[in-house]
Amino acid sequence: MPDNGQASDQIKLSCRNLWKVYGKDAASFFTGTDAPGDTAALARRIRETGHIVAACDVSFDVRVGEIFVIMGLSGSGKSTVVRCLSRLVEPTAGEVRLDGRNLLKASPDELIDIRRHKMGMVFQSFGLLPHLTVLDNVAFPLRLQGSSEGERHARARKMIELVGLKEREAAFPHQLSGGQQQRVGIARSLAVDPELWFLDEPFSALDPLIRRQMQDEFLRLQQLLRKSIVFITHDFLEALRIADRMAIMRDGRIVQMGAPADLVLNPADSYVAEFTSEVPRSRVLTSADAIDASLSVAADAPKIDGRVKLEDLLPELAARPAGLRVVDVAGNALGMVTPGSVIAVLADAKSQPNAA
Amino acid sequence: MQSHSQTLPSRRIGGDLVRGLDRQALVWLAITAFLLVSPGFNALLPWLKTYPAELVLPITPALNQFMSWFVDSFGFIFKGIAWLLQWPIAAVQAVLHWLPWPATISIVAMLAYRVSGWRLAAFSVVGMLYMVVVGFWIESMNTLSLVAISVPLSVAIGFLLGVAAYRWRAAERIIVPTLDFLQTVPTFAYLLPVIKLFGFGPVTGLITSLLYAFPAMVRNTQLGLKEVPEEVVESGRMSGATPRQLFWLVQVPAARRQIMLGINQTTMAALSMVIVASIIGGSADIGWAVLSTMRKASFGEAFLAGIVIALIAMIMDRITWAIAARDRAGDPPAQAALTRHRHLLIGLALVALFLLLAQVLPALAEWPRDWRFFPARSIDSAISTFIVAGKSWIELIKKAAFYFAMLPVRLGLEATVKPATWGFAWSTIHTVLYVLVLGGLAVYAARTWSLMAGIGIVIWSAVYFFGITNLPWLGLVALGTALAWKVGGRSLALGTGLGLVYLLVAGIWEYAILSIYLCGIAVLLSFLVGTALGIWAAHSPRVSHILRPINDTLQTMPLFVLLIPIVMIFKVGEFTALLAICLYAIVPAIRYSENALRSLSTEVVEAATCMGCTTRQLLFQVKLPLARPGLMLGLNQTIMYGISMLVITALVGTKELGQQVYVGLGNGDFGVGMVAGLGMAAIAMIADRLTQAWSRRQRAELGLG
Ligand SMILES: Nc1ncnc2c1ncn2[C@@H]1O[C@H](COP(=O)(O)OP(=O)(O)O)[C@@H](O)[C@H]1O
């Protein structure tokens, strides 16, 4: 797996067979005795009775230090899933485990405690408190825990500096631009130094240019902080830029899950292919994906990191047509890439979606 | 089925006319025919015109009996409450009387400065100085002390109920309809049970004011909490807030602005009702000062006291409004505690200073009678001069309104048109002409627009010809019910029918018809003129700029202040009532129409402009049709304002339901007043639901959801 090596294999958050049904008798469909039979049939039956199936048998794991992206069109159930993970919304059925502990069994008090120390969340329309200044907004979670004013302001100032808003601490949310408001939202969600970080379409309300800038900023922060992240977006390119692994949702269910490159190379169905067809392959595939297995490793060839995207590999290859030696994070050789192998993988990728 | 017939107007065209008429149209035609024919039989069958007295149910005695039983059984509780409440009132009154007037003024001025700035502070100082100099200080303080107790109580009760309505559906289901009902009950009617239960005196003023004022707080609290964005609440929960923290640290502060607006509205309602309550007398407050002088026809004095009420209202409104508006900007947190409390300290210092000075200078403790500036005489004589000089004009306006609008609508053309009024006597020729012209118009309208337009014209001409009091009650009930059915479907029709039947069986039909007649003319006038002004204002920032403060002022005035200037010129009577209603009811007509036009989608307007619309076409063919739902809401509010003023105009001698309430109040006859008050509420509710349903329908037709 072309992992960037930041995430370990340890599982932080695990979500199993999660259902959320809206409607009068939602619970009646999950009385427990039923064997986990055909989920599609069950979903159809529930929908026929006028209920809304917002999440349908969703399962995935988030590893420690990983950015897990959930991508899907609006209404596909992304927000519902992330709210079930934080129990802002009660799941109708399923299991959510944080560090192996069942979150759905947590009492209200335990839940408050978990939210105070382990979780942070960023919202699409920021969710800032209109009556508090930037400083007080960021310090708000600490205030709820009863930490002293000096203590929490010191911590909040650090967070505000981290997101680059140092001069605006005394401003009120409505005096800030969208991008600045979301920086406040990010700083606030980080104030308690959570291990698990939820972001529900954090950049969707922003202009494209700002969005790009915020994504870079987000990646920089993650380099620094190494949180375990669930990131929601409806923008496929955004997902590709930041995901370690991603899941694509449609009508409440996950239709495909994997590393971005896997999805682009092997879309599971035409729905996923719809998204991937517009994506330039060179921007997704890495040098590791273009290794020509038939060549033996030439020890004297210049090294190239396996995570480098083909887009950035091309100029290097142009200078060294003989090929480059691909290495992993630890420096172990993985194989050779040549102009020929890159062209082959790009051409192959092009024809893939139609074949699928 | 109804809407089905609407979507297929083409069925009528070219087809067999009778076959094309659906059942609904037939019902309308039958009602219209009945309305037209029945007055001819009034002499023969008098019960057609007058609801038979034998069929009146004994609601009034039943209400009276119930009330005496209730007072006998539970009266002690209320007497106890009254006894308890008199102490805080007395305490606040004592403090306000003890404080030298400059000290009180300093406190208010500092508050005004703190929440708004020196302009409001200066306005407050000047306004309150007026109260001192004119010699109404004590009366003003008596009013203030009632308001000062009523407001915190209303705010507390309203807040709690608002939170309950927000939290629990069951609570909402009880609270909201109750508030809707309380809102339609005329102000005077509040006094009836309160007097019975709590007796006379300031406590009655306090309780009625409380009852009248708290609903605004409930509504605003509930609305504010509801409108806190979901994500803000979620962010609070994700920050690890306990339920209590979530409520007090997230939801309430985020809803603060709306809650503060609630306090503003509650304050104004409390003041308004304290003033109205002074008609029961004995409170020595400023409302009584106006009323007692108005009854003696010393309009100069009434006017001077009226200005005091207007000033109190404006100062209270501006200060509470400023508190609500200030909220967002907030104080920079850098401000140190000392500066934050500076105004408080200065205020306290001034109070201390004036307390000391008042020991030396008695004029500061109490403004000497001799120094009183009281130009009531000059005002009276100025008014007389004005009336004498403008007599011909005043008479002209009054007569024109009477002879050409009010009398025909009430009594019909035949009874109105006399050589003394119109200059000729009504004869068969005129009847024939009238029928031909308006009949032709109705047929033309039915052909070009719709059958309903034609029927509308026929009904209006019938009202004008026969007079609304001569139309058969049966026909009018049928008309109202059919209209409700058309606009809002079965349940609205049922409610409307029941409401109208209540007016009949309670034996107040005549009064109700007179209420509808007076209020109807006033509302129609206000709506037409107000909408025209609103349209003008929507197109001209200058007009809008001029109208806004006038509207603001009219809206903040306690209702019967508005009567004073009109009574001064036109004396008591129906015409004065009409003008007073118009003066108040025109405000929402202006506001809503301006707002409706301003909030139209600019894209549609631009698109129409690009298609080459002239300004006129743009207004009549694009903007007005699109603004219809907003205009309808304006009509709804115009009616509501009209009805609330209608009750107050009982003071100038009208003959409608409001007068019955007033009579009940004067005679201590709970039943009579209450029956009339409920009748008024029924009319208000019917009008409200009808216009709301109509507005919703139009929104749906325009696809606005
Ligand atoms: N409180 C609710 N009640 C009923 N249906 C809901 C509720 N919240 C969300 N839904 C429905 O669930 C589906 C998924 O919504 P959501 O999770 O918000 O989608 P996304 O975030 O992907 O746009 C939608 O069809 C939405 O209408």
Ligand SMILES: [Mg+2]
């Ligand atoms: Mg969403």
